[in-house]
Amino acid sequence: MQDNQTRGTVRAIRDEPSRAKKALGPFERYLSLWVAACMVVGVLIGKALPGLTEGMRRLEFGEGSQINVPIAVLIWLMITPMMMKVDLASIRNVGRRPRGLFVTLFVNWLVKPFSMALIAWYFFRHVLAAWIAPAEADQYIAGAIILAAAPCTAMVFVWSYLTDGDPAYTLMQVSVNDLLMLLLFAPIVRFLVSGAASLEIPFHVLLYSVAIFIVVPLSIGVGLRSWFIRRRGAVWFTDTLLPRFAPVSMGALLATLVLIFAFQADNITSKSLHVFLIAIPILIQVYFNSSLTYGLMRLFRVRHAVAAPGALIGASNFFELAVATSIALFGPGSGAALATVVGVLIEVPVMLSVCSVCNRTRHWFPVVEGAG
Secondary structure (H helix, E strand, C coil): CHHHHHHHHHHHHHCCCCCCCCCCCHHHHCHHHHHHHHHHHHHHHHHHCHHHHHHHHCCECCCCCCCEHHHHHHHHHHHHHHHCCCCHHHHHHCCCCHHHHHHHHHHHHHHHHHHHHHHHHHHHHHHCCCCCCHHHHHHHHHHHHHHHCCECCCHHHHHHHHCCCCHHHHHHHHHHHHHHHHHHHHHHHHHHHHHHHCCCCCHHHHHHHHHHHHHHHHHHHHHHHHHHHHHHCHHHHHHHHHHHHHHHHHHHHHHHHHHHHHHCHHHHHHCHHHHHHHHHHHHHHHHHHHHHHHHHHHHCCCCHHHHHHHHHHHHCECHHHHHHHHHHHHCCCCHHHHHHHHHHHHHHHHHHHHHHHHHHCHHHCCCCCCCC
8 A cells, every 4th residue: 555655755756747847047048149249249349459368368377377367367257156065064964865976076076077078089180071171170179178177167056056956965976076177188288188198298288277176165165155154144145145156157157258258350251161160079078968967877876967967067167267278288379278268158058858748758767766
């Protein structure tokens, strides 16, 4: 009798017709349009005010570092509020339900960057070779690898919300990924870019990028999180304070994009076809990794509230870090920077399509993890 009631409850949950329809906020919903607007404004500034653009491009942290000061400041403003969401205490719960986390980490660190290197190398070296010169191909391959080697941090919370993901588990996945980035991002990028793109990567610049764009904002974010929660409590921190930082992050992101497109003005106006071509391998990689993650989650009987966010983490990228790193390594006007910016341009529509698939296949997954 009890088993029948349990099965009935499971069916009722799976077939629930009254699930509230969730929607993105205006910024997230129209992010691609905001990026396109920033592209137009940035290109106009770059072409109309070349002296100002060049002056801003030359502002670096030390001669030859290639770490642009205005962009670094904007990146800090953008990333630090995201890092305030990282809860290191959540890592203590890893052992309770490890399947979903292990699948996510396997795809993010052992599949995603390597598959992107292979896909980018094949397309830019062979399939698209008629339109892309070898030197340009090296830059685009490097940018695609940098993009794939940085797992998503901030937007994953949006995608998790849209798929009814477990917010605590999503936070744990993001927290573990952020800590692993400290150790794995630099060596993976150097190894793959040197191999697939035949470009020499100065390791000290990569270490500077990790320190400036991960260690600094992560340290500040975790410190501020701990301080605010001690003073005002977790509910106030989550429901009141974090939303106040959203406009700061959004404004910093848009300003960063305007600067990047200003630095990229000549590339974009002379190579507009390349923007479309760069998107092709990135799209293939996104759908490949999201499908692989989602399939492995189903194979290991992980519940949907963990499987869907895991697939979305496997598909999306920490594009803020990728853009900053490509600029630090190759310069603001490089093809690598352009490739990472294309990732920003296609992020929202692609991820919304993955969310839609996850929501429509909810019935594939058990309500209780490991249930048969």
